[in-house]
Amino acid sequence: MSFQSLYKALQRELATIQKKSFMVHAAKELEREKSKLNYQKLQLIKQRVPTTEIDAKITNLQKNGLQPPKFDHSLLRKLVAESDYVEPSTNSHQQKVKLQYLSNISSFLRSQREYTELLERYNPGLTMDQEDKVRRTANRVGLSVPE
Incomplete structure (x- = not known):
C-alpha cells in the first residue's frame, strides 16, 4: 500500500470516529441545554417576565440541534511531517516498517x-x-x- 492511500484511510477513520463520538456526546449536550433553557424559562415565568427570547432559543435548538465540527487534519499532518514518512529514507527497510506502522494504526482504528x-x-x-x-x-x- 502506498503512503498516500494509507494517509487517506487514516484520515477517513479518524473523521468517522470523531463524527460518531460527537453524535453520542451531542445528544447528551442537547438534552442538557434544553433542560437549562426550560429552567430559565420557568424562572422568568415566576418573575412574570416575557419568555420570547428563551422560547426562540429552545425552538432554534430543537430545529438545528448541534452540528459536528469539521475534522482538523493539522494534527495528523504535523505527526506525519515530523516523522519523515513522506521523504524517502536511505534505508528502504525502515520506510517499509514505517508504512507498515501506519497500516497497523489504520487497521486498528477501523477494527x-x-x-x-x-x-x-x-x-x-x-x-x-x-x-x-x-x-x-x-x-x-x-x-x-408513569411519566
Missing part, C-alpha cells in the same frame, strides 16, 4: 470502530441509560412507567 458498532447492534441495552432500561423492561411485561 475498533466496527467492533463498537457490532457491540451496539447486538447488545442494544448496552448504551441505554437507566431510565430507558426500566421503561423497556416494564413494557416487556405489559406495564408502563
